[in-house]
Amino acid sequence: MDAPARILVVDDEESIRALLAFPLRRDGHEVLTATTGPEALEQFERGQPDLVLLDVMLPGLDGVAVCRALRERSAVPIIMLSARGEEGDRVAGLEAGADDYVTKPFSVRELRSRVRAALRRAALPAARPGATPPIEIGDVVIDADRRRVVVRGEEVELTHLEFELLVTLAQAPGRVFTRDMLLERAWGGSAYRERRTVDVHVLHLREKLERNPKAPEHIITVRGLGYRFRDP
The missing domain is CATH 1.10.10.10 (Winged helix-like DNA-binding domain superfamily/Winged helix DNA-binding domain)
Known part of the structure; x- marks a missing residue:
């Protein structure tokens, strides 16, 4: 089983936050939540999460702006959430520095797969220095x-x-x-x-x-x- 992580879930809809948080907590992760862009940045600084699930449409500061701000200070994995068919939002998120995106409505299986893959990439250990020639x-x-x-x-x-x-x-x-x-x-x-x-x-x-x-x-x-x- 993968090691538990601290995950920040950012969405202004309570039902979506609950739907995202439930399988993550069931997998043993600690879940932090935020409902607005400014709150997301505040929670990130306070909680130092290992991964961020970030909705595109947020009050106060949209998800693309939040993603850009996070990327300026951290290489933490960021998975954007966007409505199906809104390709422009997904591309904007990727261009702002997001690693991946999940479209709404999403399956729990897909969400867990994306999260596991992102956390594993981020946790890749450095090999013994000098073991592989540059x-x-x-x-x-x-x-x-x-x-x-x-x-x-x-x-x-x-x-x-x-x-x-x-x-x-x-x-x-x-x-x-x-x-x-x-x-x-x-x-x-x-x-x-x-x-x-x-x-x-x-x-x-x-x-x-x-x-x-x-x-x-x-x-x-x-x-x-x-x-x-x-x-x-």
């Missing part, structure tokens, strides 16, 4: 053991998913990965997930790695297929 391709150095990435001599900070996505691509330079393959490798499965999720995270990676994100040298789009990392 990956060096061009001006990018990836130290998988220490989960550090250096680009042109400067260390860059990546979220858990950005790092997993980068390592997946860089460990097999030149190999083309479809979006479904990347969802399986980095997110732990493609079920319930849209391929657009990969595109948004690749965009974030390019902003952090490339000299010119609009003309990428490292993460190359293979039209109609997916992505590959540049050859050594």
